[in-house]
Amino acid sequence: MLVALLFALSLCWRQVVAAENLTLVDIITQTPKCALSCVLNSIPTTAFVDVATLSNALCSNTTRLSNVSVCVQTTCDWTDQVNTSRVEDMLCASFPMESQSSSLIVLAAVLASVVFPIVGLKLYTRWTTSGQLWLDDYTSLAAAICLATIAGMDIAGASMGLGKHYWNINTEHYTMLYQMFYASQIIYVAVQVFSKTSILLLYLRVFTRRWFTITCHLCIVFLALHGIAFILAVSFQCKPVDSIWNPRITTGKCLNLTAIGVAGAILSIVEDFVILILPISEIFNLQMSQSKKWGLVLLFGIGSFACVTSGIRLKYFLSFGKSFDPTWDYINVIKWSIIEEFTAVLCTALPSMRSVxxxxxxxxxxxxxxxxxxxxxxxxxxxxxxxxxxxxxxxxxxxxxxxxxxxxxxxxxxxxxxxxxxxxxxxxxxxxxx
CATH class of the missing domain: 1.10.287 (Helix Hairpins)
Structure with missing residues (x-):
């Protein structure tokens, strides 16, 4: 750990020294022509006095950095973008960078430390008390495994720059970040399907009236078809697929991912609501006191919080679209996706926690x-x-x-x-x- 820290500090120091030794001539010669015109259009000519004045004019102003980044992404090819990023790193090495990465890591770690032990305790108790796991336990376990994969990718992505501005990320990490984001979109659908199916399978195990079991089976079939359709849509959202993470491919054609995401979010909210109200009539037909009936309604109605998180995520997703600063702009969508997923998995375990x-x-x-x-x-x-x-x-x-x-x-x-x-x-x- 100490060696890695010293190595990182030495790299930062070399960048600062390089920036101090740069001259305006060096900047002009090392910056690609397409990017140089972007800088000239975004910064007043009075800033081109020396390197220190230019650095302060550019690096201390997020709006100017954003304008230059958008211009470079739309006018330069990938090789020129990489070269521009290197010059900018040297020029802005001594300036602080905005970052939401740490908050993403903390959020994922805290939720994981709460939800995974609860799911594990539920499965352990089921096994020790009945000597077997039921189908709802297996689907809950599958959802937890998928969720652990997403949480791991989010934490790894944050360590690579997810949560920072696009122009502050090491260009070597771009491909990996986009690949992890692509994979997490697919696994997100799997978590939703497994967690909701787990709750429906629990209903099937404790409620036996014919109309209710038929309804639950139809809901499970719908969830399966919904999951397959959205996994296919997300998996093949672009043609060729590798144009999603390969910035050198500029001829790829993609579906409207915002429309797909909004449709999926609305369906998810409707599904949560159906799962919430489905057992109410069955509970009130049970031979037990009113207080116990309301206790069961509350116990099975915990999933209503999933509706709330899905709604908040939808609010942020509506602004999801073409962004030239995706690693920063999409961070709220990613955070609420994490909260929604952990809530969904938690809802598969909470109905059993009283007995646990x-x-x-x-x-x-x-x-x-x-x-x-x-x-x-x-x-x-x-x-x-x-x-x-x-x-x-x-x-x-x-x-x-x-x-x-x-x-x-x-x-x-x-x-x-x-x-x-x-x-x-x-x-x-x-x-x-x-």
Whole structure:
């Protein structure tokens, strides 16, 4: 780590020294002609006195940097853009760069540290209580794996410059950034499909009325078709496909990605709403108290927050389109996509969390009771002979000591009860609501 830091500092120092040694003649000769005209059109001629004045006029003004960047991208080929970027790096080496990269990394890391342990705990509890995973568990796991891939790519992208202005990014990272963004668009659809399918499969497992099961199956089929259609549309959004990440290909033709994204966002909101209201009528037909019914409605209605995040993401996505500063302009879309995805995966686990915590803390309580009883036994045996009567009294009043098999099987008894509860749909609903 220290060696890498020293190496990075040495590179920055060399850039600063190079900038100090540059002259106006050096800048003019090293800057491509197409880019030089962009600079002349964006900066007043009074700035061309010396390098320091020129640097201050250009590098301290984000609007001017943006205008030059747009001009260079529209008038220069890729080779000239790379050469212009190198000159600009030397010229602006001593000026601070705006960055949202750290906030993206923190957001992904915090959400991952909350959501993934909850999903893991749900799967672990399901396996230990019933000895198997159900289909909704497998689809929840698939969604979590896809989400981990997206989160990893977002963090890696932020370390390469995602969240910074386009003109401040190392040109060597452009291709990788666009490839990761392309892959994350495809995986985003997969996370949506897997997470919503997981919730519907949970419904199928606990609600058994014919109309309800038919509706759930139709929704799952629709989700599958929706997922396939959008994955194909995103995968082949440009022809040739590699024109998405290869800036040297300028003849590629692409679909309107904004229209595709808006259509997908609207469909996602509608799907979230349907999944939210679908179990309400079934819940109120159950034979249980009103308070428990409302508790189940709240439990299954947690997905309503996914509708909120989808709506906010749609607001930012409406401004999504052709941008000459995509690594900066799209950062809010990326952030809300991360929040939406983590919320979707979290919603697959939350309906089971009541039983998860009951199971986990129940086992912990039993273990502590058992350990406490063992400690009492050891303490009583270690007492002097004069205290034998009190020791015997302690042993005979503790039911675990009168019946050692009870103490040895406390955990096993609880596991047996959990299996009986979670394998029957009606009793599972009662268990969730209790």
């Amino acid at each position: 915590f009951r199971h986990t803390f129940g086992l912990l309580s039993d273990a502590l009771q058992y350990l406490s009883g063992s400690f009492t036994t050891r303490r009583d045996h270690s007492q002097p002979s004069g205290d034998k009567a009190s020791s015997v009294q302690s042993l005979t009043t503790d039911p675990r000591h009168r019946h050692p098999s009870i103490a040895d099987s406390v955990l096993e008894i609880r596991r047996t009860v959990e299996v009986n509860v979670t394998t029957d749909p009606k009793r599972e609903l009662q268990f969730l609501a209790s």
